[in-house]
Structures are given as C-alpha cells and as structure tokens.
Amino acid sequence: ETGVTQSPTHLIKTRGQQVTLRCSSQSGHNTVSWYQQALGQGPQFIFQYYREEENGRGNFPPRFSGLQFPNYSSELNVNALELDDSALYLCASSLASGEYNEQFFGPGTRLTVL
C-alpha cells in the first residue's frame, strides 16, 4: 500500500508568482485535505476535497484554490504569492465513510517566497 506522496519537496518562488503543489492520496482514499504550516506553528486547515468537490474551507483567501482528480490525486494552487505564503504545505488523505476517519499525512512541500 502506497502512502501519501507530495511533489515537489522544495520550491522557491518570487512574490507575485503562481505555484502548483501536487499530492497523491493513499490508495482507496476519496478525501484530501490541505494544510499550511508556517515556521514554528501548527498546521492550519486550508480546504478539503471529497469526490472532486470542495466541501470545506478554512480562513484562506480565494487565491488559494485546489483540484481533486478522478484518481483522487490533488493540486493546491496559490496565485499572487506573498512573502507570508512561505510555509510547509501538507496534504492528508482519508476515506470518508460517514464516520470520522483518520487522515494520513504526506511529507509536505516546503515553499519559500522571496
């Protein structure tokens, strides 16, 4: 069974650019969540996708957007990058079944905005 994978591992962008981060869910999982972890902080919930639809969102502006594909892989897109977007971005997959199910986290993508 393959775990959650993310790419790239590290990324450097400049302010105003756009970035796409990718996540491959654990086999059999239909839900993916994205989190932002700033330095010295706990992860903050960005949004969640279930069967290709966004079904929950945290306190993040619309320039943070996402996609989930039929194979349940996912992308996080951030437009008009700001310096404060520098963080570790984590994705987590789970199987939504009406009950609470554990989320499995990937290793993260470290984004640096200069």
Next chain:
Amino acid sequence: AQSVTQPDIHITVSEGASLELRCNYSYGATPYLFWYVQSPGQGLQLLLKYFSGDTLVQGIKGFEAEFKRSQSSFNLRKPSVHWSDAAEYFCAVGALGGYQKVTFGTGTKLQVIP
C-alpha cells in the same frame, strides 16, 4: 468552534526521565483527539488517537495519552524518554460536520539531554 491549546512551547527532559506533554481542547461534543509527532523537515506521524471507549490510549513508540472529559484534556505521556524522541509534538482535535476538519495546537518542542 473547536480549538486546541498546548501551553508548553518548549520542554527539556533528560534521557530516561518521564515525560508529560499537556493538551487542552475546546469542542462542544465528544471530540476525536490525536497526537502527532514531527521531526525536523518531516511530515506528521500519528502517535495515537482517541475516538471513544477506554480513556487511556496506547500508541506507538511507547507513548500513551489519557482523555479527561472533566478537564478537557488529552495529555501525552511516556515513562522513559529516548534521545530519538526529540521532535515537535502536536495535539489535534477532529470533528465531523459536513466535512472532516482537524484543528492543531501550536506544538511543543521536546529537547532530550543526555
């Protein structure tokens, strides 16, 4: 709204000593509670979880946690700390409400001295 408080930002213990990391949560119903560990530059690894049942939960690497509803606490313990336990520890509360949402605390960084 759910929230998690980890009052200790940084803890130092001697190798072989016991450990207790504090966590207090706020949630209106029975919570789903988690402890995660994060080594430098790594993603999150689940140590243990509480969904229901026995309030003393055993996890990996010799960790345990006790759910105390009356105190809204879910403290993590280990009887004898190893140098490899040095990492950052996050307490988290999960909820079901249209989507699965996990709220993390700000973390406790554990330093282990010889």
